Amino acid sequence: MSGVKGMSGKTSDKMSDKTRERLLYLLSPIGLIAVWQILLMLGIGDRRFIPAPSDIAQRFVRLLASGELEWHVAVTLYRVLVGYVIGAVPAVAVGLLMAMFKPVRIFFDPLIAALFPIPKIALMPLLLLAFGLGDASKIALVAIAVFFPVVVNTYVGAANIDKIYWDVARNYGASPTVMFSRVVFFGALPTIFAGLRIALAVSFIVLVASEFVATKSGIGYLIWNSWELLQVDVMFVGIVTIGVLGLITSVLFAEIERKTIPWKTE
């Protein structure tokens, strides 16, 4: 047997390894759906309460065709996006300032320690009083929920920047502004992104919960309303939609992260 043949045999083995891995990756969700469908088709389980995947798919297509699902998705995404930006931008700024200036740290530390553990959804009634029944109260809730993981991650990231970078910056004449914008911010960026990623999941969690009450739109409303009407298939459509939105935004996010941190070694 020639060496070349052996080599090519090896590469093709590797290729099939990768394909096998990909198949395995799909196996668990497809398997779950298949078992679910078969059990219900065999008459095990009550189809009124647990719709089959095929029922959900049909309902999904109908909701899409009527434009209803798109409307709810648009409302939910709008609230998440606006709330996320309003919460994350000041969180990054405060986190960096905390790492750079001790008084800022001392000022914010007790506030964060006290407010971080409060389940943010518990603030919903308060926010309804303050911001009314419209989008503002939901956006405020998302912003508050996003703020904490981002501020803590930013602070930790900035505070743990290798000491040598501070020394270099000082020795090479960096002003506080340069220190802030060119050194501390970028040094903390990988950790900031970890915080932003957590915040993304958190924002969906609190928003959908908040949409259960006092609103007539959004995926959360769709889920809750279908429960009241006992349209279980619609409920599942809502749940699946949230999962898909989470997946898509998370993939997009990873792409943005890769583009923003080109120095991060793979």
Place this chain on the structure above:
Amino acid sequence: MPTLHDKSSFTVVRRGAAVEIARLRKEYRSGQGCILALDDISLKVSPGEFVCIVGPSGCGKSTLLRILAGLDTQSSGAMRVEAPGWAVVNAMVFQESGLFPWMSVEANVGFGLMTRGVPHAQAKERVQAALALVGLTRFRAHYPHQLSGGMRQRCAIARAFVTDPGMLLMDEPFAALDAQNRTLLQAELLRIWEDTRKTVVYVTHSIEEALLLGDRTVLMTAQPGRIKKIIDVPFARPRDLLTLSASGEFGALKLEIWRLLEDEVNRARAEAQA
């Protein structure tokens, strides 16, 4: 203001910074009490001189360099650095290069110009010249993690030289490199230095390196760091490092200093084990 690419500024007319250290002492406050890191350090460095500081680990040689760089302050004693006509008094080259991982080679080298508000076009020109000087022109768009250890230190040296400082402070800059790369970079450093005649204070734990590079070698004792002896290095310049290191004269001097330092190393080891 003379610039780096302007060859006339490299002549001895504008000599490097002068340093005068008198009875310098540095104590660190730690948990139980005080640790005396540096004691009674007195040293004069002439403009354009290449001084190497050698001593066992923990002798405070890096602390001394940090005090010179303004990154630390002494507990008592005086230190004066005179750098008339220099816009930048000192620039440090750190042991682990300290390049910002989020900046390209070009941005890293230009950092000290950016912080000091040098106009963009002029900064760019000076950075190009500095990159050419260390042979990194082709790699200007790379990030530090894409460079080898030797290239990273070249980049750090360019970053220091580009600011045109009166004095270069170097903290074991080649300690992490393999022997071949180290010899190469030592030769390059000497070549650049001989063109510019900036004052250099170079910290190392290697006697050999100190003798190869320096005009004088300052031997320090183990903790607390004191100056044990200052040795004039007699070798003529420009030096051919490989020939020099193979010569009998060099070996004899190295042995002599090694004997002097041996007690210190042993003492430091004994104290560490106690």
